[in-house]
Amino acid sequence: MHPAFSVIFFTVASGAGFGLFSLLFIADTFKLGGGFTPTQLIIGGIVALGLIMFGLLSSTFHLANPKNAWRAFSRFRTSWLSREGVFAVVFMPLALVYLASIWFDAPQWLRETFGFMAAVLAWITVFSTGMIYACLKTIRQWNTPLVPANYLALGYASGSLLLLLGAVIVGLDTTPYIAMAALIVSIAAVLKAIYYFWIRSPGLTPTINTATGLTRAKVKLLDTGHTHGTFLTQEFGFQIARQKAGLLKVVVFVLGFALPGLMLVWVFNQQGGQAAAIVAALAGITGAAVERWLFFAEARHVVNLYHGAQRC
Amino acid sequence: MRLGLVIDLDVCVGCHACAIACKEWNASGTIGPLSDYQPYGAEPSGVWFNRIRHYEMDEYPNNKTVNFPMSCMHCEDADCVTVCPTGASYKRAEDGIVLIDQDKCMGCNYCSWACPYGARELDRSSGTMKKCTLCVDRIYDQELPVEERQPSCVLTCPAHARMFGDFDDPDSAVSRTVRERGGFPLMPELNYNPTNTYLPPRRKPVIPVETQPKGGLKESIKQFANKLVRR
Numbered sequence: 001m002h003p004a005f006s007v008i009f010f011t012v013a014s015g016a017g018f019g020l021f022s023l024l025f026i027a028d029t030f031k032l033g034g035g036f037t038p039t040q041l042i043i044g045g046i047v048a049l050g051l052i053m054f055g056l057l058s059s060t061f062h063l064a065n066p067k068n069a070w071r072a073f074s075r076f077r078t079s080w081l082s083r084e085g086v087f088a089v090v091f092m093p094l095a096l097v098y099l100a101s102i103w104f105d106a107p108q109w110l111r112e113t114f115g116f117m118a119a120v121l122a123w124i125t126v127f128s129t130g131m132i133y134a135c136l137k138t139i140r141q142w143n144t145p146l147v148p149a150n151y152l153a154l155g156y157a158s159g160s161l162l163l164l165l166g167a168v169i170v171g172l173d174t175t176p177y178i179a180m181a182a183l184i185v186s187i188a189a190v191l192k193a194i195y196y197f198w199i200r201s202p203g204l205t206p207t208i209n210t211a212t213g214l215t216r217a218k219v220k221l222l223d224t225g226h227t228h229g230t231f232l233t234q235e236f237g238f239q240i241a242r243q244k245a246g247l248l249k250v251v252v253f254v255l256g257f258a259l260p261g262l263m264l265v266w267v268f269n270q271q272g273g274q275a276a277a278i279v280a281a282l283a284g285i286t287g288a289a290v291e292r293w294l295f296f297a298e299a300r301h302v303v304n305l306y307h308g309a310q311r312c
Numbered sequence: 313m314r315l316g317l318v319i320d321l322d323v324c325v326g327c328h329a330c331a332i333a334c335k336e337w338n339a340s341g342t343i344g345p346l347s348d349y350q351p352y353g354a355e356p357s358g359v360w361f362n363r364i365r366h367y368e369m370d371e372y373p374n375n376k377t378v379n380f381p382m383s384c385m386h387c388e389d390a391d392c393v394t395v396c397p398t399g400a401s402y403k404r405a406e407d408g409i410v411l412i413d414q415d416k417c418m419g420c421n422y423c424s425w426a427c428p429y430g431a432r433e434l435d436r437s438s439g440t441m442k443k444c445t446l447c448v449d450r451i452y453d454q455e456l457p458v459e460e461r462q463p464s465c466v467l468t469c470p471a472h473a474r475m476f477g478d479f480d481d482p483d484s485a486v487s488r489t490v491r492e493r494g495g496f497p498l499m500p501e502l503n504y505n506p507t508n509t510y511l512p513p514r515r516k517p518v519i520p521v522e523t524q525p526k527g528g529l530k531e532s533i534k535q536f537a538n539k540l541v542r543r
Contacts, residue, residue: 064419065439
């Protein structure tokens with residue numbers, strides 16, 4: 001699949017935003033490390049909402065006809081893309097009521113109820129983002145429950161690193177934030193490792209024989225029939241060298257998981273403090289972006305069988 | 313009704329006439345135009361509803377070239393319709409034709425990801441997705457003579473490799489042909505239940521290519537005689 005930068009930016013930014021927002025709610029409920037002040041909570045919430053809005057806006061850049069984008073909310077009952085948009089829009093007022101109830105010092109039950117509902121919707125929205133890809137039977141690298149699991153784990157990992165950065169900046173007790181980030185980042189790393197292991201073996205997938213129905217002998221492509229590239233070759237023809245993919249997987253693990261993990265140790269030992277937390281957050285998000293690029297680059301659509309691939 | 317095409321892989325000569333006729337009719341049809349990019353330039357490309365690929369089956373001397381026209385299969389379980397977030401893609405209840413409402417499409421490409429057959433192509437000039445309409449603006453046209461109320465590709469095919477008809481009617485020409493010739497759908501394992509059906513290439517006899525003499529007494533005498541007699 002052709003990796004579109006607007007979609008990569010959208011999924012990474014909105015994933016981190018939704019992750020940050022729901023973890024912010026948890027930090028607020030349990031007053032982790034002493035608890036953020038109302039002003040700090042609201043600034044954190046605005047950063048999360050900003051990431052989400054920025055991501056959603058960037059997702060419209062890959063549309064060829066954005067004037068019809070508003071119609072994307074209409075097929076909630078069948079389309080995961082539509083559901084993702086609807087959940088993101090429902091999340092917004094809940095999140096704003098939560099932030100407002102912090103600002104105006106509303107009763108605790110109101111604050112907790114709306115915070116909880118916003119956190120649950122954040123979870124559902126990121127799940128829907130993953131399901132946009134996981135529901136496609138045409139791409140075996142995507143058609144697995146590990147995809148929504150990875151989207152959630154990486155979104156929350158980025159969010160937890162951003163939250164730790166916030167806790168370091170305002171000078172809270174960082175121990176609970178370090179524990180939370182360490183746990184989520186390691187779960188994300190393990191899930192990603194399982195995913196990479198899983199997509200290595202092709203399993204029972206269509207071949208050039210079932211694609212052409214000519215199952216009685218070996219089939220090979222003689223001519224694609226087009227003079228130059230088509231929409232199909234531009235959208236689905238992208239292929240990444242196995243060696244390059246392997247190298248990028250190392251980058252994902254070093255940048256996305258190992259370096260933030262090391263920085264957590266530094267923050268814990270009071271070495272570097274703010275600088276280490278900044279490096280952790282930046283490395284985690286950059287790692288997630290590389291992971292997302294690779295997620296697209298490694299996906300092989302079955303239409304490639306008609307363009308000569310023996311198996312996808 | 314379940315309208316669709318039968319494509320005879322045994323007969324198709326790979327002339328691309330169906331694709332040209334399709335482009336000609338649909339460029340001015342309900343879903344047109346079908347944009348071309350650099351049609352006379354170095355890298356000609358554009359939107360087509362029908363593409364013909366060429367494959368070779370098996371190895372010499374048992375090999376056979378198979379010409380392979382492909383357009384929208386008008387699937388019974390069309391995921392391209394299910395995944396569409398705007399409702400632009402729809403499948404008609406009355407005849408099973410899958411269409412795209414050009415006024416609703418936002419050009420997100422998601423339906424083309426869901427289609428295993430590569431039937432959907434984005435028109436980069438209008439920003440909308442386009443696909444085979446089964447010539448919906450032809451097959452119901454009361455102004456045309458009855459025998460011309462068929463998709464352009466079927467009418468134009470010089471080898472008669474394409475048939476159009478109703479698959480729900482067990483006595484229609486397409487249903488009978490599929491039964492008699494052992495027609496098959498493409499990639500059935502994905503469970504899209506495509507309507508279009510392909511007829512397999514016939515098993516042709518292998519033409520012997522050995523030129524070596526067979527040996528034996530008769531052959532040796534013949535060769536001996538051939539050496540003696542000077543022509």
